[in-house]
Amino acid sequence: MDKTEINKKRISSHKNTASGAAEQSLECPDASGDSRKFYIQTFGCQMNVHDSEILAGFLEDLGFQEAAGVEETDILILNTCAIRQKAEEKVFGMIGKLKKMKRENPQLIIGVCGCMAQQEGTAKRIKSRHPHVDLIFGTHNLHRFPHLLKEAEESRETVLDIWPEGKEVVEGLPISRKEGIKAWVTITYGCNNFCSYCVVPYVRGREQSREMSNIVKEVKDLVLKGYKEVTLLGQNVNSYGKDLDNGITFARLLEKLEGIEGLGRIRYMTSHPRDFTRELTRVIYHSEKVCEHFHLPIQSGSNNILKKMNRSYTREHYLEVVSFIRELIPEASITTDFIVGFPGETHEDFLDTLDILERVRFDTSYSFIYSPRKGTMAADMPGQIPLKEKKERLNWLNEIQNSISREINETLRGKSVEVLVEGFSREKPSVLTGRTRTNKLVNFPGKEEMIGKIIPVKIIDVKTWSLNGEVLEA
Numbered sequence: 397m398d399k400t401e402i403n404k405k406r407i408s409s410h411k412n413t414a415s416g417a418a419e420q421s422l423e424c425p426d427a428s429g430d431s432r433k434f435y436i437q438t439f440g441c442q443m444n445v446h447d448s449e450i451l452a453g454f455l456e457d458l459g460f461q462e463a464a465g466v467e468e469t470d471i472l473i474l475n476t477c478a479i480r481q482k483a484e485e486k487v488f489g490m491i492g493k494l495k496k497m498k499r500e501n502p503q504l505i506i507g508v509c510g511c512m513a514q515q516e517g518t519a520k521r522i523k524s525r526h527p528h529v530d531l532i533f534g535t536h537n538l539h540r541f542p543h544l545l546k547e548a549e550e551s552r553e554t555v556l557d558i559w560p561e562g563k564e565v566v567e568g569l570p571i572s573r574k575e576g577i578k579a580w581v582t583i584t585y586g587c588n589n590f591c592s593y594c595v596v597p598y599v600r601g602r603e604q605s606r607e608m609s610n611i612v613k614e615v616k617d618l619v620l621k622g623y624k625e626v627t628l629l630g631q632n633v634n635s636y637g638k639d640l641d642n643g644i645t646f647a648r649l650l651e652k653l654e655g656i657e658g659l660g661r662i663r664y665m666t667s668h669p670r671d672f673t674r675e676l677t678r679v680i681y682h683s684e685k686v687c688e689h690f691h692l693p694i695q696s697g698s699n700n701i702l703k704k705m706n707r708s709y710t711r712e713h714y715l716e717v718v719s720f721i722r723e724l725i726p727e728a729s730i731t732t733d734f735i736v737g738f739p740g741e742t743h744e745d746f747l748d749t750l751d752i753l754e755r756v757r758f759d760t761s762y763s764f765i766y767s768p769r770k771g772t773m774a775a776d777m778p779g780q781i782p783l784k785e786k787k788e789r790l791n792w793l794n795e796i797q798n799s800i801s802r803e804i805n806e807t808l809r810g811k812s813v814e815v816l817v818e819g820f821s822r823e824k825p826s827v828l829t830g831r832t833r834t835n836k837l838v839n840f841p842g843k844e845e846m847i848g849k850i851i852p853v854k855i856i857d858v859k860t861w862s863l864n865g866e867v868l869e870a
């Protein structure tokens with residue numbers, strides 16, 4: 397492919413002021429004068445979704461438009477996830493299929509980024525086995541995307557740029573958010589915990605908090621644009637501020653955001669049970685905006701397995717956290733994550749997990765079969781559990797969880813709940829959908845003008861995963 401020729405007509409000066417961003421960039425109209433298109437396929441967690449919003453922001457600043465589908469795109473980015481083996485295999489499958497697309501359209505730029513690309517071995521493997529990929533970059537140099545894109549367009553070789561660690565928190569990046577009601581705001585990057593099954597500290601680096609003033613400014617701007625709810629994002633939001641050395645804690649950040657006029661709701665994810673404090677619970681109790689939904693991933697109910705996971709809390713500590721939350725906020729919903737079939741998990745360990753599920757009675761839980769990740773401590777631990785056994789345990793756990801979720805939802809029948817209306821349901825376009833403060837999905841008939849408003853809804857029917865309601869007159 398002759399990239400040089402293509403680039404002659406695309407390179408122009410660009411006034412992006414983000415730190416480290418390219419000083420020059422790409423002219424976006426093609427020969428016909430139409431805007432060039434981009435398509436980003438995102439895998440994995442909300443952190444990746446938010447990174448894709450930044451990539452889209454850069455591309456829109458450069459004058460590109462989002463393509464309706466992969467067939468009509470000029471730039472295709474795969475923002476990848478490394479948390480599970482399956483997700484990696486899926487990405488490699490997709491990369492392989494793109495070869496044909498590139499052959500048919502040599503001008504197409506293909507980029508691979510995110511956690512999978514951040515792993516040096518994987519990045520090199522993509523480069524050597526899939527030369528039709530133009531650009532490979534990691535999680536620490538996202539802010540250099542315009543510069544790297546320009547380089548990829550100019551080069552005949554695959555551009556590979558992986559930074560081993562993040563140097564500093566880069567502020568002022570453009571963000572293209574799709575929704576107009578709820579927004580994600582990153583408060584910390586990376587993680588210091590090194591849970592033995594997790595690749596995140598290796599691919600996202602050590603924990604770095606954003607300055608509170610930058611977070612507050614971003615949230616104020618979002619409110620001015622009409623957003624009603626923000627979710628504060630970090631691998632462990634509860635340790636926010638520890639690296640700033642200015643005494644600011646997550647609880648203090650919540651208090652500060654509470655004062656922003658026009659902001660309706662505040663959520664956050666994810667919490668680490670070890671760092672969830674009574675002080676934080678008190679701040680949430682006194683807050684009108686912070687929602688009464690506590691997502692506290694426990695992963696296992698067995699102290700033996702928690703130790704092997706390097707989670708640095710015990711089941712007793714977890715139960716104590718649940719107890720002080722429920723003491724102050726009895727109506728709180730508590731949700732969790734479980735990993736089933738961790739190496740060495742005996743039948744008794746698994747029964748401890750079922751026991752904690754029944755003691756806490758989680759509103760819902762997100763349960764996964766343990767999947768070994770290369771480079772983590774757990775991948776080489778003895779006692780790997782056969783897949784069949786892991787599946788049986790998962791089904792058992794899910795069965796109990798489903799009946800608990802249904803029973804908890806049943807207690808809401810006939811009650812009035814406060815719902816932030818998000819839009820029409822995808823399945824039933826005449827039905828509105830939204831969430832309670834406790835993060836339960838509610839469907840109800842209503843009018844378009846209700847979208848973006850917080851309204852009272854009476855629950856008239858319940859299911860395991862959602863509630864049906866009718867609007868109450870305000």
Ligand code: SF4
Nearest residue numbers: 587589590591594596
């Ligand atoms: S807290 Fe543990 S599971 Fe969560 S991102 Fe950090 S290392 Fe991974």
